[in-house]
Every structure is written in structure tokens, then in C-alpha cells.
Amino acid sequence: MTSTLRALTLDLWGTILWSREPEAKVERRMELVLQTLHRAGHVYDRPVIEAAWRTSVREADRWFRHSLQDLGPRGRWELFGRHLGVDPSMLPLQELMALYEQLTINFPPNLMPAVKEVVGELSQSYALGLICNSGFAPGSTLRQVLAHHGLLDVFQVLTFSDEFGRLKPDPAIFHHTLQQLGVAARQAAHVGDLEELDVEGAHAAGLRAARYDYFEGYVDGRRKPPSQAEVVFRDWREFPALLDRLAGAAE
Numbered sequence: 001m002t003s004t005l006r007a008l009t010l011d012l013w014g015t016i017l018w019s020r021e022p023e024a025k026v027e028r029r030m031e032l033v034l035q036t037l038h039r040a041g042h043v044y045d046r047p048v049i050e051a052a053w054r055t056s057v058r059e060a061d062r063w064f065r066h067s068l069q070d071l072g073p074r075g076r077w078e079l080f081g082r083h084l085g086v087d088p089s090m091l092p093l094q095e096l097m098a099l100y101e102q103l104t105i106n107f108p109p110n111l112m113p114a115v116k117e118v119v120g121e122l123s124q125s126y127a128l129g130l131i132c133n134s135g136f137a138p139g140s141t142l143r144q145v146l147a148h149h150g151l152l153d154v155f156q157v158l159t160f161s162d163e164f165g166r167l168k169p170d171p172a173i174f175h176h177t178l179q180q181l182g183v184a185a186r187q188a189a190h191v192g193d194l195e196e197l198d199v200e201g202a203h204a205a206g207l208r209a210a211r212y213d214y215f216e217g218y219v220d221g222r223r224k225p226p227s228q229a230e231v232v233f234r235d236w237r238e239f240p241a242l243l244d245r246l247a248g249a250a251e
Contacts, residue, residue, distance in 0.1 A: 005247035007183040008122060011192030012132035012142065016210050017109040026105040034097045044084065052083040057246050068170040070161040073097050073136050085117045101141040108145050112214060114236040119154055129157040131168060133197065139163045169201025189246050199229045208222040208249050
């Protein structure tokens with residue numbers, strides 16, 4: 001392998017961890033949210049809760065894509081409260097955050113196929129960093145998920161947006177991770193599943209990019225745009241054979 005590639009940074013959701021939640025987890029979360037709100041004196045029917053949840057998630061995504069600033073799990077729950085018509089100061093925020101975190105630990109997301117074995121091998125030759133847009137689950141919880149799967153220690157640096165304060169595709173989150181790794185952007189490549197966040201974000205920060213396309217060009221039944229990544233792969237077992245091409249892309 002050519003020596004110009006010294007480090008790899010990896011996305012988490014949809015690249016290492018399966019991003020689609022099991023129905024049992026979704027059902028349990030809605031049930032616990034209802035119970036927690038009822039105990040605090042906020043009585044709503046489930047359809048109202050579900051509608052507020054969906055609307056707040058969409059609004060948060062629009063805000064984050066515009067500002068690239070992560071408000072953290074608390075900010076997301078506060079937005080959820082506003083869509084319920086409840087002042088965030090009246091919400092049991094600590095309880096809501098704790099139940100979501102505990103559910104993530106009790107129902108840990110599955111790994112993408114073959115990722116554990118391949119990433120373990122990569123850690124023998126490259127400095128590895130993780131760059132994650134956290135969502136409702138904070139970095140402290142996601143570290144426990146990685147530990148559950150035996151992957152926590154393969155990364156030298158873990159950057160979670162709720163802790164760093166900025167989100168992909170902001171170049172700052174890539175540069176921060178590379179600074180911690182002690183590697184220049186021209187010596188690194190980023191691996192992720194989303195064109196805008198992972199491929200365009202990596203290129204804007206000066207890294208090469210590899211897109212993991214497990215769903216073969218589709219997401220939620222819709223065709224993805226063609227990728228500008230230097231390499232595209234659909235099976236983690238294919239990735240090691242592409243490293244020479246990825247490393248040589250900048251030469």
C-alpha cells in the first residue's frame with residue numbers, strides 16, 4: 001500500500017452501525033415518552049406525540065443543515081416540546097434524555113455486515129478516527145454501544161457532534177479529528193454512506209472520500225445521486241482491495 005494514506009476517518013450511522021431502528025425499540029420509546037410526560041402533568045394522546053416527534057426531527061434536520069451547529073440531545077428535546085405546545089422549561093428533560101439513552105443501550109444497533117473484522121484489520125495499518133453526527137443519542141451513550149460491539153478501542157480519536165458543537169459536512173469537524181490524529185488532510189480519507197455529509201464534507205476539508213453504498217444506490221426507495229467519492233463500495237469486505245486506488249487518487 002502506498003504510504004501517502006496514513007489515516008482513515010469513519011462515519012458511524014449507516015456505515016458502522018445499522019441506522020434503521022427496530023419496531024420494538026420505536027414502540028417502547030413512544031410508550032416511555034407518553035408515560036414520562038403524563039407523570040409530569042402533560043397528558044397527550046399517542047398520535048399527538050408521534051406527530052410532534054416527526055415534525056421536530058424534520059425541523060431539527062433543516063436547522064442543522066443550515067447552521068451546521070449541533071444543539072445536542074437537549075436542544076432536540078426542547079424543540080419536541082415546542083411542537084407539543086409546552087415550554088421547554090416545563091418538560092422533564094433529564095428523564096426524557098435518560099430514557100432515550102437507556103433504550104439505545106438496551107436495544108443496541110446492529111453492526112453493518114463484516115465491518116468489525118475489516119475495521120479491526122485496518123486499525124493495524126492506519127490511524128483511525130470516528131466522526132459522528134450524534135442525534136438524540138449523545139457521544140457518551142454511543143461509546144457504550146461501540147464498547148458493546150468491541151469496537152471502542154480500535155479508534156484513536158472519537159469526535160461526536162454533540163461534544164464538538166459542529167456537524168458534518170462542516171470542514172471543522174474533520175480538521176479537528178485529523179488534528180487529534182496528528183495527520184494532514186492530504187494524508188487521510190473519510191468513509192461514510194451519505195454524499196452531502198460524508199463525501200462532500202470530506203472533500204471540502206481536503207480529504208479523499210469513500211462512499212459505503214450498502215443499499216446499492218438507493219435510500220428509502222429513492223435513487224441516490226451519483227457519487228463524487230474516489231471509491232464506492234457495497235460490502236465492507238471489498239474495501240481493503242480499494243485502498244491502493246483510494247491512496248493513489250491524490251497523486
